[in-house]
Amino acid sequence: QKEVEQNSGPLSVPEGAIASLNCTYSDRGSQSFFWYRQYSGKSPELIMFIYSNGDKEDGRFTAQLNKASQYVSLLIRDSQPSDSATYLCAVNRGFGNEKLTFGTGTRLTIIP
């Protein structure tokens, strides 16, 4: 079983719709959860992090965490073509950078 599992996609979403990206993890001891965005040919950049169960909103982005189900998701509202990228889910047993474990990423395409 992969430590962090994501659907590789591609996920195609019409412009203006909600894009929903999902991630499951195997280590029940995981404490912190991150979403990185990586444009083609570019480096990953952090867009959201979440530590507690529930929702965390930041602009058009909402991260959702359910530790009981070992599930974390990222919702992107009012999707824009500029949101087209690969989204990497990462988890950590600690609250720092002891050892971030990444998923393979989901490629998202927003269709104008």
Added chain:
Amino acid sequence: ETGVTQTPRHLVMGMTNKKSLKCEQHLGHNAMYWYKQSAKKPLELMFVYSLEERVENNSVPSRFSPECPNSSHLFLHLHTLQPEDSALYLCASSQEFKVSPTGELFFGEGSRLTVL
């Protein structure tokens, strides 16, 4: 100037060559990392340095040799690599290693390595 700079951006080498990848961070961070990114695989952590001391070595073959002369610079020395080592090598930095409010890593744009 960008926060984390990597050179070269592209490198082609034979299996018997010796080359080095260089990373420099201008963010005043104390921790630096080497990650390997291969197609269809997750980012793999290779090495971590905290205040110039290596704190993590994830069972990386000895043909990869890291060096951190100071907290701003990180090198990855390459020797007798295999074709399967072809990948994107990403350098990253963070404010601290174990204690970081956001856990944010700042990545460079990577060095694309091809081993013939």
